[in-house]
Amino acid sequence: MKLDKSTGLLQDVRYVPSPNFDERPPMEQINMIVVHGISLPPGEFGGHWIEDLFVNRLDADAHPYFSDIAALQVSSHFLISREGEITQYVPVHMRAWHAGESCFNGRNACNDFSVGIELEGEDTIPYDARQYERLLELIEVLMQAYPTITAESIVGHADIAPGRKTDPGLAFDWPYLRKKLAIRLASSGDVDNT
16 A cells, blocks of 8 residues: 555545545644544445545435435545445545544644544444454555654544544454554554654
8 A cells, every 4th residue: 555645645545536625724734643433324334325425425315314414514534444445535635524623632623634534333333353454554654654643643533522523432442453553663663653
């Protein structure tokens, strides 16, 4: 997996452009990754509903839950399906609209300086091993491209919007992710970035 920094796109992954993005503030450095969990309808996996939401074509009449969210303009840089397939929606150097009202270490507006990664999942349902593997690969690529991202700045949506968001939820295995990431970084020589 390789990121082309000039285009902000990952090579060899599916790219479905979302209209829901804009420029990052001038001179803003990417220094955080926000891990999210999403399923549409809630608790159901598969299908095209998440993608439809990110590209503004979600049919409000297709499910009762959709009527409240179909008009939202949201996006994420990446989505990792239950099977571990990565889809990109927004170039990394652009600002995706994933975090909403948020704060990290005293800094508001986390969309300005973060990369959003959605995992197809639900707060109380364990994530798939293939998702963790692809997430680790993606994090490693992003950390190599943006050395200001550290292990401590990889957080969940709930961490930057407490009380408002709960994802990726209690089912997400943070200790496993952090242990595997530390091993990867140590073996690649990036031990100073942990």
